Amino acid sequence: MQIAIDGPSGAGKSTIAQAAARQLGWAYIDTGALYRAIGLAVMRAGVDTKNEAAVAACLPELTLDVRYHNGEQQVYLAGENVSEAIRTPEASLAASDVGKVPAVRDFLLQLQRDLAAAQPSILDGRDIGTVVLPNASVKIYLTATAEMRAQRRRNQLLEKGIDEPLEKVLQEVNARDHQDMNRAIAPLRQADDAIVLDTTHQSLDESIQSVVQIIMLNS
DSSP states (O other): EEEEOOOTTOOOOHHHHHHHHHHHHEEEHHHHHHHHHHHHHHHHHHHHTTTHHHHHHGGGGGGGEEETTEEEEEEEEEEEEEETTTGGGGHHHHHHHHHHHHHHHHHHHHHHHHHHHHHSSEESSSSSIIOOTTOOOOEEEOOOOOOHHHHHHHHHHTTTOOOOOOHHHHHHHHHHHHHHOSSSSSSOOTTTTTTTEEOOTTOHHHHHHHHHHHHHOOO
């Protein structure tokens, strides 16, 4: 069983997919974290994330690894656990930049497919149902209004001690949406056979149960 969950930034894909996988006893694979890790590595190297050739040149030096601690995915760069470091707004935008680079997508494509093939799993990202797993058992397009996604993102940042004005977070969400939907390679879009779930008016628990129900009814 391979479940693909796609959707825009701040839709709650990671949190919801992880909780649903835990309920089902399956693996959760956060593919966006892999792009964030590459974006972080490129930033740390002092390379412009918008320079495709320079970004591609960084890839041969990268050592990217995924491990599971107590059932939770952890991402490692050169042996360092960067699972927290990749969750900043800067890393988010960097991920969107490097996600436009064909070499980056090629670098990660087989890794994602191998992780999904190893066990029943839920993957979330922006091109899972359209590119990574076009034959996924169930495809879900998870979304919410930009305003709600910005509020949720801000709440996540506050929990980490980062106090960003809502207006700034909303600008970042809209910028990320524009980048993701208009990139030339694997743009964010709803797969033709995906089931749309709008969580604007749902609590987190309601959203999780909606996803689990969709999977159970369609798998």
